[in-house]
Amino acid sequence: MAGKRKTNPAGSTNNHRGDVLRVLGALKVATADQIQRIGAPHLSFRHTDKKTPFERKTARNASHTGALSDMRKHGLSENGGSTTTGERLRNLTPKGLQAASYELRRPVTEMGSTARGAGSSGASHPMAVNETVIAMLRPKPNLAKLTEDPPEVQAAAQAAVDAPDGIGSIASYWTEVPLPATGSWNAPGKGGAQADIVLTAPQDGVPLLFIEVDNCHETAEELAAKLEKYARFFRRKVKDTDGTERPMWRTRWTVPEGRYGDRPHPPVLLVFNHLGARDPNRTVPRLQEFTRPLWQGERHEDHHLYGHKIPIIATGMRNLREHGPAGPAFHRFGRDHM
Helix, strand or coil, rough: CCCCCCCCCCHHHHHHHHHHHHHHHHCCCHHHHHHHHHHHHHHCCCCCCCCCCHHHHHHHCHHHHHHHHHHHEEEEEEEEEEECCCCEEHHHHHHHHHHHHHHHHCCHHCCCCCCCCEEEEHHHHHHHHHHHHHHHHCCCHHHHHHHHCCHHHHHHHHHHHHHHCCCCHHHHEEEEEEECEEEECCCCCCCCEEEEEEEHHHHHCCCEEEHHHHHHHCCCCHHHHHHHHHHHHHHHEECCCCCCCCCCCCCHHHHHHCCCCCCCCCCEEEECCCCCCCCCCHHHHHHHHHHHHHCCCEEECCCCECCCCEEEEEEEEEHHHHHHHCCCEEECCCCCCC
């Protein structure tokens, strides 16, 4: 029957441990399903013979669930509560974060916290952050892993491969990144922001992008205050290792200068996930007005200069999933078209 094939559970567990470390190292907390969709997207096309969505999900997640169980025995991962829909959340222990830093080739000092307690209230925000990463990443299945699967499985996977690309790899994404207005990177003081996601993918033309995810619970005023914290962080200057004073964010990330010699701040993308009662179609126009001093450029002949301004972009989760980062899913503040 469609989707049936021989498997090696023990081998799969070992093979998928790296997936778990890379995904949880980047996302901090996730479900086995999210780990599978990012780490081994070819599995999403199998087990079409199962009768229910639950059975199909259980089957395609089995290898990663086994890897998580094995890692838990070795003190690398732990259970972190449940989502509002009852899915078990997983996160790494400090020992697991060290292992993930090797997999991601990321300094341990930049790995962040272990995300313990994130599932105590259903983790609706971390789950939305993860889904934003998946929508931006658009993981492609490895067709070489599906050569023994039925033609309809291969055709569905081929369609996903042929769809527009996403941005970067899982190693391109950081979550819960402190942006200290005072203090240091490792010991942030009060008054700073915390980025939901930081994306660095210069190979795809996105050297640096900050992403904020809102489940439509926050007012335009609250979001404007958060963006003002971003501006405060972007304006902060510190002495670099060569003794030169430069913006603090440039001591960690490398970004080209502006096209016209100006120095714009990095862009911030707002992703609205419509779970709460607030209508993003009403929130965005008000937010655009509240934040005008942060993003509005200065007219110079046939172009605008954006020195020390923040390009602010908004999108909805549904549009982002449908079109991906290469499609018409984004509205930049100050523009009249997507």
